Amino acid sequence: xxxxxxxxxxxxxxxxxxxxxxxxxxxxxxxxxxxxxxxxxxxxxxxxxxxxxxxxxxxxxxxxxxxxxxxxxxxxxxxxxxxxxxxxxxxxxxxxxxxxxxxxxxxxxxxxxxxxxxxxxxxxxxxxxxxxxxxxxxxxxxxxxxxxxxxxxx
Numbered sequence: 001x002x003x004x005x006x007x008x009x010x011x012x013x014x015x016x017x018x019x020x021x022x023x024x025x026x027x028x029x030x031x032x033x034x035x036x037x038x039x040x041x042x043x044x045x046x047x048x049x050x051x052x053x054x055x056x057x058x059x060x061x062x063x064x065x066x067x068x069x070x071x072x073x074x075x076x077x078x079x080x081x082x083x084x085x086x087x088x089x090x091x092x093x094x095x096x097x098x099x100x101x102x103x104x105x106x107x108x109x110x111x112x113x114x115x116x117x118x119x120x121x122x123x124x125x126x127x128x129x130x131x132x133x134x135x136x137x138x139x140x141x142x143x144x145x146x147x148x149x150x151x152x153x154x
Contacts, residue, residue, distance in 0.1 A: 008086040009068035011061045016088055016099045025084025025106050032110040034118040036103045042096030056134040057091040057100065067129040071121055075105065078120065081112035087121060089131055101125065
Protein backbone atom coordinates (compact mmCIF):
# COMPACT_ATOMS: atom_id res chain seq x y z
CA UNK A 1 0.00 0.00 0.00
CA UNK A 2 2.85 2.42 0.81
CA UNK A 3 3.75 2.72 -2.88
CA UNK A 4 0.51 4.69 -3.27
CA UNK A 5 1.45 7.16 -0.54
CA UNK A 6 2.94 10.49 -1.64
CA UNK A 7 6.63 11.05 -1.01
CA UNK A 8 8.43 14.29 -1.82
CA UNK A 9 12.15 14.87 -1.40
CA UNK A 10 14.01 17.75 -2.95
CA UNK A 11 16.86 20.20 -2.78
CA UNK A 12 15.70 23.63 -3.91
CA UNK A 13 16.68 27.28 -4.09
CA UNK A 14 12.99 28.21 -3.94
CA UNK A 15 11.09 29.30 -0.85
CA UNK A 16 9.50 26.39 1.01
CA UNK A 17 5.72 26.53 0.57
CA UNK A 18 4.27 24.66 3.53
CA UNK A 19 0.67 24.82 2.30
CA UNK A 20 1.61 23.41 -1.10
CA UNK A 21 3.67 20.59 0.43
CA UNK A 22 0.93 19.69 2.90
CA UNK A 23 -1.62 19.57 0.10
CA UNK A 24 0.63 17.16 -1.81
CA UNK A 25 1.11 14.75 1.11
CA UNK A 26 -2.44 14.84 2.50
CA UNK A 27 -4.93 12.15 1.58
CA UNK A 28 -8.67 11.96 2.28
CA UNK A 29 -7.76 9.58 5.15
CA UNK A 30 -5.23 12.00 6.69
CA UNK A 31 -6.12 13.38 10.11
CA UNK A 32 -2.68 14.42 11.40
CA UNK A 33 0.43 16.14 10.15
CA UNK A 34 3.66 16.60 12.10
CA UNK A 35 5.96 19.26 10.71
CA UNK A 36 9.52 20.22 11.59
CA UNK A 37 10.99 23.37 10.06
CA UNK A 38 14.61 24.34 10.62
CA UNK A 39 15.26 28.09 10.56
CA UNK A 40 18.25 30.41 10.10
CA UNK A 41 19.14 31.92 13.46
CA UNK A 42 20.42 35.49 13.54
CA UNK A 43 21.76 34.91 17.02
CA UNK A 44 23.46 31.70 18.11
CA UNK A 45 24.13 30.81 21.70
CA UNK A 46 25.88 27.47 21.08
CA UNK A 47 29.59 27.60 21.84
CA UNK A 48 30.68 31.23 21.74
CA UNK A 49 27.55 33.34 21.29
CA UNK A 50 27.62 35.12 17.95
CA UNK A 51 25.56 36.90 15.31
CA UNK A 52 24.81 35.45 11.88
CA UNK A 53 24.18 37.70 8.88
CA UNK A 54 23.29 34.80 6.59
CA UNK A 55 23.96 31.13 5.84
CA UNK A 56 25.05 29.63 2.55
CA UNK A 57 23.92 26.06 1.96
CA UNK A 58 25.40 23.78 -0.68
CA UNK A 59 24.64 20.20 -1.62
CA UNK A 60 25.65 17.57 -4.11
CA UNK A 61 22.05 17.32 -5.33
CA UNK A 62 21.94 13.81 -6.90
CA UNK A 63 23.46 12.20 -3.82
CA UNK A 64 21.50 14.38 -1.38
CA UNK A 65 18.18 13.51 -3.01
CA UNK A 66 19.11 9.80 -3.07
CA UNK A 67 19.84 9.98 0.66
CA UNK A 68 16.56 11.84 1.27
CA UNK A 69 14.75 8.99 -0.47
CA UNK A 70 16.61 6.59 1.85
CA UNK A 71 15.36 8.57 4.87
CA UNK A 72 11.77 8.41 3.55
CA UNK A 73 12.14 4.64 2.96
CA UNK A 74 13.45 4.19 6.52
CA UNK A 75 10.49 6.15 7.92
CA UNK A 76 8.05 3.94 5.99
CA UNK A 77 9.83 0.79 7.21
CA UNK A 78 9.57 1.90 10.85
CA UNK A 79 6.09 3.49 10.86
CA UNK A 80 3.60 1.70 8.63
CA UNK A 81 0.95 4.26 9.62
CA UNK A 82 2.70 7.13 7.79
CA UNK A 83 0.80 8.27 4.71
CA UNK A 84 2.68 11.21 3.22
CA UNK A 85 6.28 12.35 3.62
CA UNK A 86 7.93 15.59 2.51
CA UNK A 87 11.65 16.25 2.97
CA UNK A 88 12.82 19.56 1.51
CA UNK A 89 16.17 21.34 1.96
CA UNK A 90 16.89 24.82 0.66
CA UNK A 91 20.29 25.77 -0.68
CA UNK A 92 21.79 29.15 -1.49
CA UNK A 93 22.08 32.31 0.60
CA UNK A 94 19.48 32.36 3.39
CA UNK A 95 18.87 35.11 5.93
CA UNK A 96 17.71 34.90 9.58
CA UNK A 97 14.12 33.81 10.20
CA UNK A 98 14.07 31.89 6.90
CA UNK A 99 13.07 28.20 6.85
CA UNK A 100 15.97 26.11 5.57
CA UNK A 101 14.63 22.58 5.90
CA UNK A 102 11.20 21.02 6.24
CA UNK A 103 10.23 17.52 7.27
CA UNK A 104 6.52 16.71 7.25
CA UNK A 105 4.78 13.41 7.86
CA UNK A 106 1.07 12.70 7.66
CA UNK A 107 -1.03 9.88 9.08
CA UNK A 108 -4.64 9.05 9.84
CA UNK A 109 -4.23 9.82 13.56
CA UNK A 110 -1.80 11.76 15.76
CA UNK A 111 -1.08 8.79 18.03
CA UNK A 112 0.32 6.51 15.32
CA UNK A 113 3.95 7.65 15.34
CA UNK A 114 3.63 10.75 13.15
CA UNK A 115 5.57 12.96 15.62
CA UNK A 116 8.30 10.36 16.06
CA UNK A 117 8.56 9.86 12.30
CA UNK A 118 9.09 13.58 11.66
CA UNK A 119 11.73 13.72 14.42
CA UNK A 120 13.48 10.68 12.98
CA UNK A 121 13.40 12.36 9.55
CA UNK A 122 15.29 15.48 10.62
CA UNK A 123 17.76 13.50 12.74
CA UNK A 124 18.56 11.13 9.85
CA UNK A 125 18.79 13.99 7.36
CA UNK A 126 21.48 15.58 9.58
CA UNK A 127 23.28 12.22 9.81
CA UNK A 128 23.39 11.03 6.20
CA UNK A 129 22.39 13.72 3.70
CA UNK A 130 25.40 15.59 2.23
CA UNK A 131 24.53 19.25 2.81
CA UNK A 132 27.12 21.86 3.72
CA UNK A 133 26.54 25.12 5.56
CA UNK A 134 28.70 28.23 5.71
CA UNK A 135 27.89 30.74 8.44
CA UNK A 136 28.64 34.39 7.65
CA UNK A 137 28.68 37.02 10.39
CA UNK A 138 30.30 40.28 11.43
CA UNK A 139 33.45 38.41 12.52
CA UNK A 140 33.94 36.51 9.26
CA UNK A 141 32.74 33.20 7.88
CA UNK A 142 33.18 29.53 8.66
CA UNK A 143 31.94 26.20 7.40
CA UNK A 144 29.84 24.58 10.09
CA UNK A 145 30.68 20.93 10.53
CA UNK A 146 27.76 18.59 10.14
CA UNK A 147 27.52 15.02 11.33
CA UNK A 148 27.68 13.49 7.85
CA UNK A 149 30.90 11.63 7.10
CA UNK A 150 30.71 9.54 3.92
CA UNK A 151 31.53 5.87 4.25
CA UNK A 152 33.07 3.72 1.54
CA UNK A 153 30.56 3.15 -1.28
CA UNK A 154 28.30 6.08 -0.38
